[in-house]
Amino acid sequence: MTSTKTDVVAEGLGAAKAPRLSVVGFLMALPPLLLVLFFVGLPVLIAFTFSLGFTTGPNRVLSMIGQEIHKKDQWWGTFSAYKDVIHDPRFAGDMRTTLAITFISTTLVLLMALGIGIYQRMIGGRLASVMTALTLVPLFVPVVIAAWAIHTFYAGDGFMRSFFSQFGIEFPTVTSTVSAIAIGTIWTSLPFAILMVTSGLQSIPDALIETAQDAGAGFIRIIRTVLIPLAITPIVIAGTFTAIGILGSFTIPLFLGPNQPTMLGVEISNFFGAYNRPQQSIVMAFIVFASASGIALIYIWANVRSAKQSGRI
Amino acid sequence: MAKREKSRAKSSSPVVKALLGIFMLAMAFFILGPLLWLAIHAFVTNWTYPNLYPDGWTWHWWTQIFANSALEESIRNSLIISPIVVVLSMIICLPAAYAAGRMNYVGRKTFLIGLFAANSFPKIGLFASIATLYYALNLMGTIVGVIIIQLLGTIIYMTWIPAAAFASVPRNLEEAARDAGASKFRVFRTITLRMAMPGILVAIVMSFLASFDEAQGTYLVGAPAIYTMPTEMYALVENYPIQIAAVFSLLLAFPSVLLIGLARKHIVGGQLAEGFQIK
Numbered sequence: 001m002t003s004t005k006t007d008v009v010a011e012g013l014g015a016a017k018a019p020r021l022s023v024v025g026f027l028m029a030l031p032p033l034l035l036v037l038f039f040v041g042l043p044v045l046i047a048f049t050f051s052l053g054f055t056t057g058p059n060r061v062l063s064m065i066g067q068e069i070h071k072k073d074q075w076w077g078t079f080s081a082y083k084d085v086i087h088d089p090r091f092a093g094d095m096r097t098t099l100a101i102t103f104i105s106t107t108l109v110l111l112m113a114l115g116i117g118i119y120q121r122m123i124g125g126r127l128a129s130v131m132t133a134l135t136l137v138p139l140f141v142p143v144v145i146a147a148w149a150i151h152t153f154y155a156g157d158g159f160m161r162s163f164f165s166q167f168g169i170e171f172p173t174v175t176s177t178v179s180a181i182a183i184g185t186i187w188t189s190l191p192f193a194i195l196m197v198t199s200g201l202q203s204i205p206d207a208l209i210e211t212a213q214d215a216g217a218g219f220i221r222i223i224r225t226v227l228i229p230l231a232i233t234p235i236v237i238a239g240t241f242t243a244i245g246i247l248g249s250f251t252i253p254l255f256l257g258p259n260q261p262t263m264l265g266v267e268i269s270n271f272f273g274a275y276n277r278p279q280q281s282i283v284m285a286f287i288v289f290a291s292a293s294g295i296a297l298i299y300i301w302a303n304v305r306s307a308k309q310s311g312r313i
Numbered sequence: 314m315a316k317r318e319k320s321r322a323k324s325s326s327p328v329v330k331a332l333l334g335i336f337m338l339a340m341a342f343f344i345l346g347p348l349l350w351l352a353i354h355a356f357v358t359n360w361t362y363p364n365l366y367p368d369g370w371t372w373h374w375w376t377q378i379f380a381n382s383a384l385e386e387s388i389r390n391s392l393i394i395s396p397i398v399v400v401l402s403m404i405i406c407l408p409a410a411y412a413a414g415r416m417n418y419v420g421r422k423t424f425l426i427g428l429f430a431a432n433s434f435p436k437i438g439l440f441a442s443i444a445t446l447y448y449a450l451n452l453m454g455t456i457v458g459v460i461i462i463q464l465l466g467t468i469i470y471m472t473w474i475p476a477a478a479f480a481s482v483p484r485n486l487e488e489a490a491r492d493a494g495a496s497k498f499r500v501f502r503t504i505t506l507r508m509a510m511p512g513i514l515v516a517i518v519m520s521f522l523a524s525f526d527e528a529q530g531t532y533l534v535g536a537p538a539i540y541t542m543p544t545e546m547y548a549l550v551e552n553y554p555i556q557i558a559a560v561f562s563l564l565l566a567f568p569s570v571l572l573i574g575l576a577r578k579h580i581v582g583g584q585l586a587e588g589f590q591i592k
Contacts (some may be wrong), residue, residue, distance in 0.1 A: 008580065024412075025412040025415060025416065026412070028408040028409055028412035029408075029412040029413060029416075029424055030404045030409070030411045031406070031408070031409060032405050032406045032428065032468050032471075032472055033424070033427065033428075035405060035464070035465070036427075036428060036431045036465070036468060036510045038464055039443065039446070039461060040431040040434065040465060041431065041445040042446065043439065043442040043446050043556065044434055044442055046445060046446070047441075047442035047445075050581075058445050058446070058449065059445065059446070061448065062444075062445060068415075083518065103514070112340075115336070117528050118335065127337065130337075131337050131340065134337075134340060134341055134344060134345070134543065135340065135344065136573075136577075136580075137344050137345065138344065138349070138568065139573060139580075140569045140570050140573050141348065141524035141566055141569065142522075142543060142565055142566065142569060143526060143528070143563040144526070144527070144528050144543045144546045144547070144565070145351070145546070145565055145566055146347075146348075148351065148546070148550055148558060148562065149347035149350065149562070150347045152347070152350060152354070153346055153347035153351070154347075154557060155351045156362075157360075157362035157363075157521070158350070159346065159347075159350045161362070161363065162362060162363040162364065162365055162585035163365065165363040166365060173433065181431070186345075187343070187344065190344070195348075195580070195585050197569060199587070244433050247435070248433075248434075248435035248436055248437065248438075250436065250437045250529050251528060251529065255550075256352055260483065264435075265435060265437050268435065268437050268438050268441060269437050269441070269529075272441040276443070281441055282438065282441065282442060285434070285435050285437070285438020285439070285441065285442070286438070286552075288435040288438060289433070289434050289435060289438065292433040292434070292435070293430075293433065295433075296429070296430065296433050299429075300426060303422070
């Protein structure tokens with residue numbers, strides 16, 4: 001007890017969070033890790049060897065059922081399945097669509113979240129609260145329902161076309177186009193991004209904004225030089241989570257997208273099931289994973305940066 | 314304070330107000346439009362394009378749902394499986410979240426990032442890969458298999474959010490209680506747990522929804538033996554009129570609305586956002 005107190009005095013607040021990792025703590029942390037290692041890590045590892053052409057052992061059954069299976073020709077395996085996928089013209093279209101949707105939807109979601117967050121922070125009032133509550137609605141709605149609701153809304157006999165036809169305007173059928181996927185992913189991603197960004201903006205002290213105002217800074221300047229820089233960590237976290245979620249989405253493109261080109265999530269499922277080409281399906285999963293890892297690095301960078309700023313490491 | 318009021322008044326000019334109003338209407342339309350359109354379909358006989366009003370009103374589809382034993386069974390499955398998943402997730406993850414909340418920054422970061430990395434592998438790819446393991450363990454088409462699949466999706470909520478909640482309980486408060494003679498267990502129960510409770514509550518709600526809404530993995534592992542409400546929805550959409558899917562959607566959305574309504578204060582209050590920043 002005495003030593004803890006001296007530490008606190010010596011090192012300030014940092015020491016209050018000093019390592020207390022005992023054997024018990026380690027054992028407590030173990031169950032979810034083991035569960036994830038066994039039911040995520042292990043299958044992913046086995047799948048990786050399969051994608052490299054290891055067709056024996058646990059991969060034997062899939063190799064027998066599946067078509068166009070490449071067996072390894074080197075001790076480390078083969079890249080043939082990867083080459084298959086990369087040279088597949090369908091894949092090129094799907095990859096472009098996936099990346100474009102991820103980029104466009106994430107950007108729009110962040111802009112909307114910033115707009116609402118800044119509105120609530122700078123102007124506030126009842127209207128802002130109502131608006132924030134409204135944007136949380138998609139959090140209440142299971143993805144399957146959301147996808148189906150958006151499907152019917154923008155369909156050939158949906159509301160949009162019915163409504164505009166009253167004025168003699170031919171509104172395009174959005175359902176089963178790439179734009180519908182974008183609408184669906186934005187719809188489902190909004191609440192999380194808004195929660196993150198709003199909470200980040202709300203935690204900026206009034207004093208800072210008032211000081212900037214006293215110094216003569218305008219509305220735009222305050223946003224650019226005070227609000228956004230100070231809330232950059234939650235903004236980046238919102239962006240990376242949104243992007244990773246959209247990248248691997250399945251139900252939304254399945255219900256809303258065209259048959260071709262579609263997002264890789266749907267194609268992974270098609271290749272595994274309908275086309276019976278499991279090896280190529282797994283290869284695509286790893287390509288999506290690689291892209292997600294790239295985005296995850298940005299997330300980790302943002303967290304480390306904010307930890308450094310507040311002196312935690 | 315007076316100054317701030319002034320600046321607020323300045324930015325609320327009529328033009329700004331009008332623009333905000335339009336923006337808000339557009340958002341409301343974008344978010345609520347599809348939901349209302351689908352919800353109305355649960356009560357209509359038929360809807361001829363391009364009329365803005367349905368041909369007639371009926372409760373017929375609601376009785377259809379409860380007359381269909383497959384649909385009823387999926388409702389029962391969902392209501393049994395999801396609570397089990399949440400309780401298991403709490404048992405497995407909450408001690409870990411507590412430990413993570415008390416670890417030093419580097420230890421906590423490694424732990425949480427590790428779980429996050431596992432979570433960012435595309436789900437559909439994971440479910441395809443997991444089939445091999447499931448066949449080996451005889452878990453295909455079993456309740457246990459479905460529970461494990463759904464459990465995997467709850468781990469990130471049940472560790473991250475409570476970990477942040479535990480980490481934010483002031484240590485000196487616990488120490489003061491200890492100095493005043495409270496037992497370790499009592500300190501944990503009356504201070505640590507109580508202060509972390511909003512975070513845990515949000516984690517429970519998010520985990521329940523993650524489990525209740527999980528469709529892809531449950532379909533792959535459970536079908537054709539076990540259908541839950543979301544996987545039944547896949548079949549409904551293809552085989553039944555839109556009105557049936559609309560009724561089912563309303564039923565499926567009901568628990569989510571109820572639960573989030575209960576935890577809304579804490580979710581909006583920042584517990585969710587707090588949990589996703591590693592502090």
